[in-house]
Amino acid sequence: MKASAPGKVILFGEHAVVYNRPALAVPVNQVQVEVEVSESSQPGIRIQAPIIGLTSDLASLPSDHPIGSVILKTIQHVGVSPLPNLSIQIQSTIPVAAGLGSGAAVSVALVRALSSFLDHPLPNEDINNLVFEIEKLHHGTPSGIDNTVITYNMPVYYIKGQPIETFKCGKPFTLVVGDTGIPAPTKESVGDVRRLWLRETIRFEEIFNEIAQISLIARRSIESGKPDLLGEMMNHNHELLQQLTVSSPELDNLVDASKQAGALGAKLSGGGRGGNMIALVKQASAESVAEALISAGAKRTIITEVK
Numbered sequence: 001m002k003a004s005a006p007g008k009v010i011l012f013g014e015h016a017v018v019y020n021r022p023a024l025a026v027p028v029n030q031v032q033v034e035v036e037v038s039e040s041s042q043p044g045i046r047i048q049a050p051i052i053g054l055t056s057d058l059a060s061l062p063s064d065h066p067i068g069s070v071i072l073k074t075i076q077h078v079g080v081s082p083l084p085n086l087s088i089q090i091q092s093t094i095p096v097a098a099g100l101g102s103g104a105a106v107s108v109a110l111v112r113a114l115s116s117f118l119d120h121p122l123p124n125e126d127i128n129n130l131v132f133e134i135e136k137l138h139h140g141t142p143s144g145i146d147n148t149v150i151t152y153n154m155p156v157y158y159i160k161g162q163p164i165e166t167f168k169c170g171k172p173f174t175l176v177v178g179d180t181g182i183p184a185p186t187k188e189s190v191g192d193v194r195r196l197w198l199r200e201t202i203r204f205e206e207i208f209n210e211i212a213q214i215s216l217i218a219r220r221s222i223e224s225g226k227p228d229l230l231g232e233m234m235n236h237n238h239e240l241l242q243q244l245t246v247s248s249p250e251l252d253n254l255v256d257a258s259k260q261a262g263a264l265g266a267k268l269s270g271g272g273r274g275g276n277m278i279a280l281v282k283q284a285s286a287e288s289v290a291e292a293l294i295s296a297g298a299k300r301t302i303i304t305e306v307k
């Protein structure tokens with residue numbers, strides 16, 4: 001039994017989403033996790049995940065191991081016993097710890113493949129809830145946007161604690177994702193923003209409100225088939241993220257380089273300080289913007305069509 005899950009990028013609203021403002025995120029299907037579950041002649045559950053150099057039996061993993069906990073929670077949820085001997089293969093082209101949701105994608109594909117193999121294929125709602133539980137174990141207080149967009153593999157308008165709203169694009173558009181290659185733990189930037197928000201609550205609340213407005217208008221532009229309008233909104237959202245102190249010289253440099261190479265707009269995406277930026281481009285200039293990003297120091301680029 002095979003299942004897959006895409007990567008994701010946040011288009012608008014990172015950080016503000018932690019303070020109950022809306023955020024928009026979209027799947028990135030150019031990168032994928034694939035999980036294959038099969039019956040094995042060896043006793044127990046054997047896991048192979050070459051991307052993180054893991055070959056192990058479930059029983060030998062520490063009890064808080066992310067992959068081990070996904071497997072245990074899924075088995076518990078579907079309530080199958082006795083368990084067959086299993087072999088689980090995990091392959092991924094999603095860069096790890098780069099803000100592209102690799103952890104959530106592994107969890108989603110794993111829950112999907114394993115529950116289907118055990119003859120209890122779970123609906124997206126259950127998969128999303130289970131994976132959110134796992135995300136909470138490993139990332140402190142995640143907003144839940146990663147697991148949602150990756151589970152549903154659709155653009156998501158996300159407000160913490162509210163029913164999930166997926167939406168459709170009126171017209172496809174092209175993004176170039178540029179990776180600074182600088183690891184940036186989201187927990188740290190989220191913690192720093194919280195400390196600043198406590199000191200300057202009124203100013204930060206105003207910034208979050210402006211970002212919320214952008215997410216709202218951006219969603220309408222995407223749904224009504226006017227994605228070109230997103231460029232200006234990305235530039236504005238990036239400035240507001242700079243005010244939240246979560247940009248960095250490297251991110252600003254890639255944002256500027258993409259615009260000089262013809263992008264319609266650009267911003268950092270995700271936790272910030274390092275990780276990724278995204279640029280909105282006309283399809284015809286995607287390659288040249290990607291090249292300009294590499295020349296400006298990006299470690300990797302992904303061109304993705306949002307549909």
Ligand code: PMV
Pocket residue numbers: 010013014015016017018098099100101141142143144145146186190269270271272275
């Ligand atoms: O760095 P990423 O892609 O995991 O995104 C973090 C987004 C934040 O809004 C900063 C945090 C969150 O949990 O939503």
